[in-house]
Amino acid sequence: MAQLSIRSVSKSYGAVQVLDDVSVEVEEGSFVVLLGPSGCGKSTLLHAVAGLNPIDSGSIVIGDRNVTNLPARERDVAMVFQSYALYPTMTVAQNIAFPLKMRGLDRRTSDEKVAGVARLLQIEPLLSRLPRELSGGQRQRVAIGRALVRDPRLFLFDEPLSNLDAALRTELRAEIKRLHQSIRRTMVYVTHDQTEALTLADKIVVLKAGKIEQTGTPLSLYDDPDNVFVAGFIGTPRMNFLKATVVDDGKALTAGEARVDITHLKARLDNGRTVTLGIRPEHLDEKEGVTLSLAVDVTERLGSTSYVHGALPSGETVVAERREDQPRFGETITLRFQPTRARIFDAEGNRIR
Amino acid sequence: MRPVAAASDPTRHFFQPIIVCLTVASVALTLFVIWISLHDLSLMRAGREKFVGLDNYIRFLGDPRAMAALWRTVLFTVLATVIEIALGLAVVLFLDRDFAMKRLVRTLLLVPIIMTPVVVGLTWRFLFDPATGMANYLLSLVGIAQVDWLGSPRIALFSVLVADIWQWTPFVILLVMAALESAPTDPLNAARVDGAREWQVTWYVLLPMLRRALAIVALIRAIDSIKAFDLFYIMTRGGPALSTETLNYYGYIVAFTNFDISYALAIAIILTVFTNVALLTMYSVLFPKTGDR
Numbered sequence: 001m002a003q004l005s006i007r008s009v010s011k012s013y014g015a016v017q018v019l020d021d022v023s024v025e026v027e028e029g030s031f032v033v034l035l036g037p038s039g040c041g042k043s044t045l046l047h048a049v050a051g052l053n054p055i056d057s058g059s060i061v062i063g064d065r066n067v068t069n070l071p072a073r074e075r076d077v078a079m080v081f082q083s084y085a086l087y088p089t090m091t092v093a094q095n096i097a098f099p100l101k102m103r104g105l106d107r108r109t110s111d112e113k114v115a116g117v118a119r120l121l122q123i124e125p126l127l128s129r130l131p132r133e134l135s136g137g138q139r140q141r142v143a144i145g146r147a148l149v150r151d152p153r154l155f156l157f158d159e160p161l162s163n164l165d166a167a168l169r170t171e172l173r174a175e176i177k178r179l180h181q182s183i184r185r186t187m188v189y190v191t192h193d194q195t196e197a198l199t200l201a202d203k204i205v206v207l208k209a210g211k212i213e214q215t216g217t218p219l220s221l222y223d224d225p226d227n228v229f230v231a232g233f234i235g236t237p238r239m240n241f242l243k244a245t246v247v248d249d250g251k252a253l254t255a256g257e258a259r260v261d262i263t264h265l266k267a268r269l270d271n272g273r274t275v276t277l278g279i280r281p282e283h284l285d286e287k288e289g290v291t292l293s294l295a296v297d298v299t300e301r302l303g304s305t306s307y308v309h310g311a312l313p314s315g316e317t318v319v320a321e322r323r324e325d326q327p328r329f330g331e332t333i334t335l336r337f338q339p340t341r342a343r344i345f346d347a348e349g350n351r352i353r
Numbered sequence: 354m355r356p357v358a359a360a361s362d363p364t365r366h367f368f369q370p371i372i373v374c375l376t377v378a379s380v381a382l383t384l385f386v387i388w389i390s391l392h393d394l395s396l397m398r399a400g401r402e403k404f405v406g407l408d409n410y411i412r413f414l415g416d417p418r419a420m421a422a423l424w425r426t427v428l429f430t431v432l433a434t435v436i437e438i439a440l441g442l443a444v445v446l447f448l449d450r451d452f453a454m455k456r457l458v459r460t461l462l463l464v465p466i467i468m469t470p471v472v473v474g475l476t477w478r479f480l481f482d483p484a485t486g487m488a489n490y491l492l493s494l495v496g497i498a499q500v501d502w503l504g505s506p507r508i509a510l511f512s513v514l515v516a517d518i519w520q521w522t523p524f525v526i527l528l529v530m531a532a533l534e535s536a537p538t539d540p541l542n543a544a545r546v547d548g549a550r551e552w553q554v555t556w557y558v559l560l561p562m563l564r565r566a567l568a569i570v571a572l573i574r575a576i577d578s579i580k581a582f583d584l585f586y587i588m589t590r591g592g593p594a595l596s597t598e599t600l601n602y603y604g605y606i607v608a609f610t611n612f613d614i615s616y617a618l619a620i621a622i623i624l625t626v627f628t629n630v631a632l633l634t635m636y637s638v639l640f641p642k643t644g645d646r
Contacts, residue, residue, distance in 0.1 A: 052542050072545040079546045085539035089561035098557070102548035146547070156546075 003028040003186040004049065004154055009058035011044060011210075018044045019055070020210040026188060026203075031180050033197040034190045036207035037233070042190045045207070046158050049188065051075045063153055073102070075154075078147035082159040084139040086131040092142050093118075093127040099150045117145045137168040144179070157189040161196065173199060194234050198222070206230050228276060228349035237281050237307055237319045239343070244277040246270060253277060253344070256314040258290050261339045267352050275352065276345040281307060283341040284320035292335045294318055296327045308333070390619040396612035409619035418595065419620065422603040423627070429510065429599060430578040433517050438571050440518065441525025442563075445533055446555065448526075459530070462523040470520070474587025477516040478503065481588075503589055506596035513588050513597055517581065525570050532566030533559075568639035572632060579628050600624050 004026035011019040018041045026032045034042040047053035049060055051072035059068045067075045078099070086095050093114055100110040118124045121141045131139055140160055147155055157176070161169045177200055180187055191197055197204050198218040206213040206221065206229070214226040225231035231239045244255040246262075250269040253260040255277050262269070269275070284292075294310040299322070306322045310333075320335050327333045344352040390409055394402040413419050448458070465473070480487045481502035489499045502512040536559070544554045560567075582601050585591060591598035591606065598606070601624060608617035 047542075050542075050546050052545060072542075073548040073550065075546075077546060079543065081539045081543060083537060083539045085537070085543035087540050087544070087558050087561075088537075089558075089564070098544070098549075099547040102544075102553060143543075146543075150548075 003030075003063060004188065005059075005061040006045070006049065007059045007061065009045065009048060009055050009060065011041075011048065011053070011055045018210050019048070022058075022207070022210070022212055024205050024212070024215070026186055029184045029186055030202040031187045031189065031200055032203045032205060033201035034188065034205050034207060035194060035197040035201075035233070036192065036213075038192055039209075040207040041210040042192075042207050043158055046079075046156050046188065046190045049154075050077055050079050050156055076152050077154040077156055078150065078152040079156040079158065080140070080143045080147050080160045082162050084131070084136075084143045084163075086139055086142055086146075088131055091128050091130055092123065092134070095131065095142055096145045096149050099146060103150065113149050117149045120148070121145050136164050137172060140164065140172060144176070148179075148183075153186070155185055155187040157187065159191055160189075161191075161193070169196075176200065194236070198234070204234075206233060225278075225343065226351050228278070228345045231278050231343055231345070231351075235280055239278045239280050240284075240316075240318045240320075241345075242277045242279070242312070242316055242318075243314075244275050244344075246273040246275060256292070256312055256316075258292050260290050260342060262342075262344065264340055265344065265352060269352065274347060276347075276349070278343040278345060279337050279341060281319045282321045283337050284318070284335040285323055286336045286338055289336040289338045292318070292337075294320060294333050294335055296329055296331045296333060299326050299328065301326055386618050386622065390615055390622055392615050394615040396614060402615070405615075409616050410623070412616065413619060413623060418598075419600070419603060421595070422598050422600040423623075425510065425597070426579060426599040426601065426624075429514060429517075429581065430575055432514055433521070433578040433581075434571055434575045436514075436518055437522045437525050437574055438567060441522050441529055441570075442567065444522070444526050445529045446559075448530070449533060459527075462526055465520045465523050466527075468520070470583035471587055473516060473520050474584050477512070477519070477584075478588050481512050504593055506594045509589050509593060509597045513584055516584055516588065517578070520584075521574060521577070525574065528570045529563060529566055532563050536562045564639075571639070572635065575632065575635065576628070579624070579631075600627075 004024075006022060006024040006026075009019055009022045010017070022041075022045060024032070024034075024045075034045060036042045044053060048055045049062075051067065051070060051074075055068070059066055061067065062075060062077065087098060090098065096114045096117055097110050100113060105113075114127070115124075118127055121144060123138065123141050123145060126134060126138060126142070131142070134142065140163075143160070160176075161172055164172065173196055176189075180200075189196075189200060201218055203215065204218055204221055205215045208229055214221060214230045216224075221230055221234050225234065228241065232241070242255045244253040244260065246252075246269040247254050247259075249271060251261065251263050253262055253275065260277065292312055294308065294312060296308055296310045297317075298309040300307040300309070306326045308320045308322050308327055309317065310320075311317050318335070322333075346352055391404060391406060392402045393405045393408070448455070479485075483489060483499060483501045483504060486502070488502060492498070492500065500508060503509050540558050540562070541554050544558045549557065580601055581599065582605065585597055585599060585602050589597040591602050600620065604617050604620040604624065607613050607620060
């Protein structure tokens with residue numbers, strides 16, 4: 001049974017449609033990430049689930065309760081905010097104890113629970129400090145502690161790592177993952193960072209302009225994107241998109257001088273049709289396959305691998321991974337890829353399978 | 354060896370003379386005032402003053418009119434500050450939502466603050482006129498007996514208080530509203546998710562965040578109330594039967610009606626010391642040294 005069901009939720013601010021018929025099912029104990037660029041409505045959706053933002057139509061069901069018209073405090077969810085949202089005038093201990101206090105828990109039980117959470121998150125030495133005496137990472141730990149302490153039905157995370165520096169983000173990301181594995185609670189996590197989404201999620205919901213583009217496991221979104229948007233949004237560096245034309249009665253494509261066999265596709269394409277060929281940078285470093293020649297512009301050396309930026313003879317820019325050598329500016333190198341690695345999209349950006 | 358940095362800092366040529374001037378002006382004047390207050394300088398007996406030591410201060414302690422004025426000042430200051438803060442805060446919390454003409458309302462709030470106290474005083478004097486005033490007319494509409502607003506010694510102080518509240522509550526509203534708008538809203542939402550009812554959100558999260566702003570506004574209002582003069586001068590002139598005479602106003606009477614300059618300055622010094630002690634106490638209560646929460 002789904003722990004959270006978002007059913008046909010729509011919301012608009014004036015003439016701007018922020019959420020357009022969005023439906024998401026979140027399984028009990030799973031980790032779902034709402035992923036999308038800023039302004040796609042993912043935070044609005046999370047606030048709607050929390051009860052901080054009324055929706056225009058649709059319904060939200062948590063467990064077996066329809067909470068669509070319930071105020072936030074009756075929904076039994078916990079939320080971690082991007083800005084940490086700690087109570088600035090309370091100490092760390094008081095912050096964590098606040099949800100318990102609001103539920104009228106007695107002092108001793110509350111103290112025990114706060115101590116337990118502090119131990120779990122290793123923030124015991126901070127308990128008597130004020131939020132402004134803490135670093136960003138410590139603050140977010142406290143905010144997570146405040147969410148953990150009362151054992152809610154649902155955890156909501158609203159871009160919790162966006163205000164942290166890169167190293168801390170990686171560290172806390174792993175910690176959230178570990179946390180989820182140990183407590184196995186349902187979590188919904190909003191981010192614009194696809195690395196966070198890919199590493200944390202059981203299921204990713206990709207949103208764009210208030211609509212769901214695709215829902216699936218991280219690997220399925222990466223391997224089998226439904227459209228150009230998802231293909232380009234997931235994966236770094238992003239997928240290369242080349243203009244291609246159908247030839248040979250739908251048996252192949254030509255992209256520049258390259259000829260790509262597409263007999264593995266189920267769909268039959270008409271000769272002369274213009275499509276988009278997508279190929280990921282990491283799939284351009286094969287021993288054999290279709291060849292493209294690339295005039296190297298910039299090489300980014302990352303140690304274990306390199307990314308080569310350059311242009312094809314057609315003028316289209318391409319990024320390719322290069323594991324063996326590091327070509328320099330001005331060189332022309334040969335890229336090879338397997339036709340089955342290529343993803344084909346129609347003129348509207350939808351996937352052709 | 355002298356610290357090189359301090360000696361060679363060329364900006365000292367600018368700030369040091371200013372410090373010297375300010376120090377000389379304030380210290381010299383204060384000492385001069387204290388010196389005069391230790392004499393019996395009176396314009397009625399010009400040129401015949403002599404040193405009397407602490408006589409003026411002892412006289413103050415035994416002067417029932419002065420002690421009554423001091424008590425009245427305390428009462429007026431406490432009431433004005435508490436009521437203005439409470440009322441202002443209530444209005445701010447009530448106005449804390451988006452509504453049409455919010456900007457207009459905010460502009461209208463400025464009107465009482467901009468008006469000169471003379472106009473405010475005269476206006477309220479007309480309103481409180483027992484025979485022709487609006488206040489008694491409104492009372493008559495609901496069938497309440499007429500009140501002699503400014504003529505009754507038991508009521509007059511509170512009538513002036515009403516005018517002061519009318520003029521200065523909007524000031525509290527503006528400052529607290531600015532503080533509220535710069536306060537983060539996420540903690541309020543966090544509290545809602547954490548299970549707080551709206552009054553609990555306000556009480557446990559919002560008000561503590563506004564504490565500093567409220568404390569500063571309260572300090573400003575308290576200082577102004579202790580020094581209040583214009584409304585009293587225009588509305589009651591300390592009357593009837595001295596029932597609205599504050600210490601500040603009494604000092605004015607002693608100086609410019611009785612021409613007893615030394616005693617007036619002694620009163621001024623006592624008022625200053627009293628104000629400082631009271632406000633420093635208030636300040637240390639509102640901003641405890643251990644992490645100003």
